Structures are given as C-alpha cells and as structure tokens.
Amino acid sequence: MSERVLVVAATWTAPDVLARVVGAASHLSDLIEVRLLTATHPESAAAVIARLAAGARAVVAAADDLGRDALARASALAGAPLLGDVISIPDQGIVVRPWFADSVHATVALPPGAFMTVRPAAFAPAPAVPPAQAVEVPADPRVRRRASAAAVSAGPSLATAPVVIGAGRGVATPARMDIVRRIAGSLGAAIGATRPTVDEGLAPGDALLGQSGKVVAPRLYLALGISGALQHLAGVKDAAVIAAINTNAEAPMCVDADVVWVADLDTALPEFAAALEELP
C-alpha cells in the first residue's frame, strides 16, 4: 500500500473547506492527491471514488453531502472501513471521532485503506492545496431531480460566518424573528435555527443547527431562546465564544455558555438590538 492519500471534493466546494480537508489529510501523509468531482450523484460518484481509491492509504472528504452519501457508499463498494465525522488526527494511524452527539470522543486506530469524512471546521486549512484534477461524474438515470421548492437561507453562509445566531423555540414567533434579523444584520451574522423554529416555518431547512443539521465553529455563537438539547449542542459547541439569552438559567444551553443573560426575550431582544445599533 502506498503513502498516497486521496482527497475528494466537488468542483464547487468552497476553497476554505477544501483547504481544511487537505489540512486534515496532511496529518496522514505528505503525498496528497486531490480530485474534484463534477457532480455528487451518490450512485455514480461512489463508483468513481471507489475506482480512484484503489491502493490509497486513506480516502478523505468533508462530512457534507458528498462525504456522507457518496464517500460512504464508495466505502461499501471498495469493502473498506468507514470512519465518519473525524475531528482530530493526533497521529498518522489514529483519529478521533465524536459519539453520542459529541458527548464522548473516541480515539480509534485508522485501518489501512480506510475511507473517512472530516469536519472541516475542526481542522486548520493547509497552507497550500495541491493541484486538483477534475473528474467527470455521470448522472444516474434512476434518480431525477425536480425543481427545488424550499427557500434557502439568505445572508452570510453558516459554514463560514464569524458570528452565528441560533434562533430557538423562545424566539420562534414572526415578531421576535424580525428582531433576530436586526441583530444578525448589525453583527454580520448568519442565522441558524433549532428544529422547532424550522418546523414553524420561521427558518429554512438548511439553517438547522445540530447533529442532524449543520455543525459550525464560529468566533461567536449567540443562542437566543434555545434550551440546548444535546443534539443541538453537538452542532455549536466548537464556537470560540458562546453567549446565551434565555429565560431559564438552568437550560443546558446556559450551563454550557461563556456568557449568559437570563431575561425575558421580549425585553432583552429589543434592548440588545438597540445597543448594537448604537455602536459606532
């Protein structure tokens, strides 16, 4: 088996995300090969990835649609072990994975030829990304896309915004969400949401934060009206600073925050929005 580590991404993968995946792979080997797929149809992309993977020491992708769907499927085609959501690579043969909604970290031996997905936010970007080659991925005629109906978040991207606001059940009314948007505007923040807020139709589905949504690691995470179920905390706990505004001081979100303001949201939100707008 060679020292070659294969990194796969999509041709439209954000440069910062790709640099971080390469950064993760560089913990495994100096010999990194990058392939960019022209499509991420998991059925045909998996076949392409399994073919490219032959003889590689490891195959690495971001834990996104491509990694979770196509890379996982490719691992079965290749008969290789799959390690998902890797957050740290302390040594060439060792990786760390979260279990139980990130409440336990498992240190696991990396078997040769393993396929793995990494959380880009957990790794520093590589200083240089090796020249990437594009690989054509055909469509699978058994799967047809219909026009997408749902709204997609406007404003800064959750993946890269330095400030992320989480809108929880406590702010899931149209009036309160208007103030949340004012706050986001002042902070240049991306708005994420918990499941009740998404289910109420007050935030689009792609704004869902947590174990079954997006995992973010911003400079500041501002949790508004969020009680902080483990599944939610799993998506935000890597923020450098966490602040919570909540009516309940005992909520897990408040216990796990750096700064907590226990207050009625109908008073606190307008006060905070006004304070931000007064800033020079």
Added chain:
Amino acid sequence: MRILVAVKRVPDPNQRVRVHADGSAVETAGLRWVLNPYDETALECAVRWKESGLATEVLVVAAGGSGCKDILRNALALGADRALHLAASDEVAPLAAARAIADVARSEKCDVALVGSQAVDDGAALGPLVGGLLDWPQATRAVSASVAGGTVRVERFGDSGVEALDLDLPCIVTADLRLAAPRFASLTAVLAAKKKVIEERPVTAAGDAARVLSVAAVSRARDARRVSSARELLAALRERGGL
C-alpha cells in the same frame, strides 16, 4: 411492494453517557436502550405506506446481540409485520451489518429499504452502505417520501436546502427526524407483538470494527458568566474576543 426497515439498538439519547474511569470504553451498565429514533421515523413511514395500501409487507431487521430482540418487538408493536434478528454474539461492524441487511433485501425480494439517516450513538451511515452493496439508487435525509407507480418521490434535506428527487424502485431512502412523527404503540399492539415470532438468522462474519483505543467524556469548561443587560453582554463579548 415489500419494504425492508433496518433498525438499530442505541442508548436513549435523553441521558448523559459516561465512560469508564480508565477511558477504555463507554459505561454501558445502567444505560437505557431504545430503538434509534431515526430508524423509528423510517419505520413509521413504512407502516403508513402499508396502511394506505402502497405496500404489502413491512419487514424489520436488526443486526447484533440478543438485545436486538427488544427493539424488534418494539418495532412489531409499532406496526411492522415481520421481524428478523440477524444474530451475532456482539456488535456487528457497520459494513458487515450492511452486507447482512443487503442479503436479506435480496432473498426477501424487497422493493424498497427505509432506514434512519443516522444513529444517535455513532452517527454511522448504514443507508449508503446498503445502497452501494445492492446498487440501488439512494435518497438520504428524507423529510418527505411518497410512492406513485414505480417511483418514490422524496424531498431530502441536503447541504443547500431541500432537494426534490424521483427515484426508480428498487431504492433506499434514509429518514430525517421530520419524515414521519412516530406513533405510540397501543397496549393491544404491544400485547400482540409479544406473541409474534422473531425470526433469526446468524450473521456469519461480524467484521472488524475500527479498534477503539480510548474514549473520553467531553468536558464542558465554559464558566457561564452572568450578565444582566445588553451593555454588560456586549462588554463581556468584547472582553472574550467574541466581537
């Protein structure tokens, strides 16, 4: 149409999981175990299809040790017609489980497989593994799914929002928690499930799971400093580098 639903036994997500003091493993004594909530959602979708006449049979399978019997019985109470235990002495590695489940899909001539999009314990992706082994098209993280003719119509929750797909049968669909709110099993259904036979087939190759070297509980070292006004909040955020 026959539906296969794969289910997994996982620790109840509403409890804190502890690890052994020596960091060798997760403390399993005293854990409450449940049917993986994502799989429960997949099962609910399958049962609704059957109730509306779209499917003839819902077959539920679980791979692993004897504890699987409990969740299979639970699945029967929730509306599955048959339960099959792919029996092993211990936990089955994901790829080996996927192979055993794919074998069942073939031998039982299933037309569609439904499974949770993830497991609450280690987030492993069973659906794409089974899909790859069967060479069936897949739609993951489905938030809605319906059947019309030979097509499964899915809305899935992807990186860029909700995406609408039509898949030819046979195919595999993995369930987001929003796919179908699970029902509560009625007492009658629970009693009826107790009388049903859980079929059993041995898993011949349990496979090699990645070797776990150590586990650690994640410490939460944030100090939850209290503030009582917007100004104090802004000052605290500045001081800590959040702004």
